[in-house]
Amino acid sequence: MGIMLKKPKDVPGSAAPAIMIGLFVAFGGILFGYDTGTIGGILAMKYWRETFSTGFINPEDGLLDVSPSQSSQIVSILSAGTFFGALAASPMADMLGRRWGLIISSGIVFNLGVILQTVAVDIPLFTAGRFFAGFGVGLVSALIPLYQSETAPKWIRGTVVGSYQLAITIGLFLASIVNNSTKDRDDTGSYRIPVAVQFAWSIILVFGMLLLPETPRFCIKQGKHDKAAKALSRLRRLDITHPALIEELAEIEANHNYELSIGKATYIDCFRGTLGKRLATGCGLQALQQLTGVNFIFYYGTQFFQDSGFDNPFISSLITNVVNVVSTFPGLYMVEKWGRRPLLLFGAIGMCVCQFIIAIVGSTTGSTVSNKVMIAFVCIYIFFFACSWGPVAWVVTGELFPLKVRAKSLSMTTATNWLLNWAIAYSTPYMVKGGGPGYANLKTKVFYVWGSFCFVCIAFTYFLIYETKGLTLEQVDELYAKVNRAWHSKGFVPTVSFAEVSDVGVDARHQSLADIEAVAYRRKSSVAPQQLDSSEKGSNSIPEKL
Numbered sequence: 001m002g003i004m005l006k007k008p009k010d011v012p013g014s015a016a017p018a019i020m021i022g023l024f025v026a027f028g029g030i031l032f033g034y035d036t037g038t039i040g041g042i043l044a045m046k047y048w049r050e051t052f053s054t055g056f057i058n059p060e061d062g063l064l065d066v067s068p069s070q071s072s073q074i075v076s077i078l079s080a081g082t083f084f085g086a087l088a089a090s091p092m093a094d095m096l097g098r099r100w101g102l103i104i105s106s107g108i109v110f111n112l113g114v115i116l117q118t119v120a121v122d123i124p125l126f127t128a129g130r131f132f133a134g135f136g137v138g139l140v141s142a143l144i145p146l147y148q149s150e151t152a153p154k155w156i157r158g159t160v161v162g163s164y165q166l167a168i169t170i171g172l173f174l175a176s177i178v179n180n181s182t183k184d185r186d187d188t189g190s191y192r193i194p195v196a197v198q199f200a201w202s203i204i205l206v207f208g209m210l211l212l213p214e215t216p217r218f219c220i221k222q223g224k225h226d227k228a229a230k231a232l233s234r235l236r237r238l239d240i241t242h243p244a245l246i247e248e249l250a251e252i253e254a255n256h257n258y259e260l261s262i263g264k265a266t267y268i269d270c271f272r273g274t275l276g277k278r279l280a281t282g283c284g285l286q287a288l289q290q291l292t293g294v295n296f297i298f299y300y301g302t303q304f305f306q307d308s309g310f311d312n313p314f315i316s317s318l319i320t321n322v323v324n325v326v327s328t329f330p331g332l333y334m335v336e337k338w339g340r341r342p343l344l345l346f347g348a349i350g351m352c353v354c355q356f357i358i359a360i361v362g363s364t365t366g367s368t369v370s371n372k373v374m375i376a377f378v379c380i381y382i383f384f385f386a387c388s389w390g391p392v393a394w395v396v397t398g399e400l401f402p403l404k405v406r407a408k409s410l411s412m413t414t415a416t417n418w419l420l421n422w423a424i425a426y427s428t429p430y431m432v433k434g435g436g437p438g439y440a441n442l443k444t445k446v447f448y449v450w451g452s453f454c455f456v457c458i459a460f461t462y463f464l465i466y467e468t469k470g471l472t473l474e475q476v477d478e479l480y481a482k483v484n485r486a487w488h489s490k491g492f493v494p495t496v497s498f499a500e501v502s503d504v505g506v507d508a509r510h511q512s513l514a515d516i517e518a519v520a521y522r523r524k525s526s527v528a529p530q531q532l533d534s535s536e537k538g539s540n541s542i543p544e545k546l
Contacts, residue, residue: 005156005336012244013236015153021235022148022160024208026167028102028140030201031110033171035137037298038194039075039130040317041179047190052123068429068439070123077127078134079422083415085109085138089146090411092139094221098147099214102140107206110136114202117195121188133198142414146407149398150215151235154472158335161398162391166328169386171201172298173321180318217403217473220253228252247499254498255474256403265404270412274480275405281464282397282413288457289393290420292351293450294385296428297378298324316375323379324386331387339469340396341461341490347388348457354381355451362444374444389457393417399468402477462487474498 007015042048049058049065058065066074085105092101113133120126144164152160178194185193216235219228229240229249238245263269270279297320334343354377361373401409431440431449442449466489468476475494483489496517 005159005333007153008155011153011155012242013238015156015236017237018151018153018235019156019160021212022152023163025102025144025147025212026160026163027201027208028106028144028205029164029167030171030174031106031198031205032137032141033168033173034175034198034201035078035133035171036168036295037172037175037321038179038198039078040298041176041183042191042194043071043074045179045183045190047186047188051121051188052126054123066123068433072426072429074123074127074130076422076426078130078137079418079425081113081131081134081136082138082141082418083422085135085140086142086411086415086418087138088135088411089139089142089414090407093143093146093218093407093411097214097218097222098143098150099209099212101143102147103206103209105136105139105143106202106209108136109139110202111199112136114195114198118192136202138414138418141418142407142411145394145398145414146410147215149473150217150406153236154470154475156336157399158340158392158395158469159332161395162328162332162335164394165386165391166325166332169321169324169328169390173318173325176318176321180315216249217252217256217406220249220256221403225249225253250499251472251474251497252403255477258498259402259404259477265408267408270405270409275401275409278400278480279409279412281466282400282409283416284460284464285393285396286413286417287420288453288460289389290417290424291450291453292385292389292457293355293424293447293453294382294390295421295424296446296450297382319375320378320382323382324390327383327386328391329387331391334387335392335395336469339467339490340392341465341467341486343388344392344396344461344465345458347384347392348454348461350384351381351389352451352454352458354378354384355447355454359445359447359451362447396465396468399471399473399476403473467492 043066046063049063052066053064054066054070056065056067056070057063089101089105092105096104110133113129113131113136116129116132117126118129120129145161148161148164149157174197175194178197182190182193184190213231213234214227216228216232219225219231229245232238232245232249233240233242236245236248259265263272269275331343338346358374358377358381361370361377397410397413400413428446430438431442431446433439433441464486466476466479466483466486468479468489471479471492471494475496478494478496479489479492483492
């Protein structure tokens, strides 16, 4: 087994179109990352603080500022918007399609929020803009992994979907660069320029999506077989009459029909049986991704470094963003070479160790040396997160669900991510800062909290994360139908052809997939000897006719 990621030799066509399309769609992650990253720097800008202050004096520097409660409101309202946006992604994706959903959410909803933030000179309008921008980001954050997972080839799907996280880190990095460039301006450009730059990201995504196809699986879901064949032909660079393309489409359609035969596709059904188990796994994974504490660094990192005595907190924040971008690349490689489970375990253990070291150093010492040690381990922690839990959470949730409930379930897992994102953004100022009753004043001790959740991540991965590397989305359904324990999933080999199962004609509600497969196998085995006998009789009858 080589070190390169290569298309299997027995796979016809080309993977290049699907990979390039998936990587372009990942560009939408820049909206997510940039919008998340700008606010931390904006809150620390002197001009913005004076403009939006309602009279509060920051005790740390004696200057006008927004109060901790106002800061919490401004930061967390974006996450509230994204929560509702993620939930709204499901009906949008199922009614309008994955492609048009992305066009509308980024071109209209997100840009409305950017406009309101750009023209704002007081907290209410700025907060409203943050909510609508968040609503757009929430839509995009659920639709992008959905589009990518439904178009990418199975052998590189993890890398393609993981590239969404890479785009998020690039967005965070770009935000820190722009903030650092405008922070010293003594006019509205100090915050309006970083906000208005977001128009460029949404315009690029909208015009690109106008040229791309709808996903074949959505077309199958809508009963548009011809359109699905054309879309898959474009993705695989195969003629619509090619046997491999016909077989792949038939398997997608047969799997969808099988899932529909088991039960309906309502929201209630998402919580039942194996679908409920998968939903719990996806929601838990996204919740823990936030509870590792990574967004504490990217939301409040600039202020935290400033309050901790760092000479140039903007530069410290820029360094952490560079580490975040660079460290995502090995994760995109390892997710296909190592697999999902090993990479998540590796990241959880590394993050746990780093968080506790930061907490111990920060709470027991206070010097220039200890500050440097903290920065070093923050960077090491970001490496572990960026190469594991950052991209792999999106990869796993994009693979978990069958077509009939994929949009609904993926929207709920993404909404869970944003719900915890909101909770952390809202509570962090109260956890970290002092200021009287209701403020915990934990400062660096907050890393004990994040470290404890990283320890939970280790157990969660071992007991609940199934290995889905190298499986088609349809084969993931077979995996969950046959394997009861996550730690037994690594050696799983798919054996079911849903196209053959669909020909059996039994009631799938009252039989397991393994039982139906056995019936299909027996029928196939009994047909073969009959065909052989017929051919032999035909050959034996020739002399008689002569």
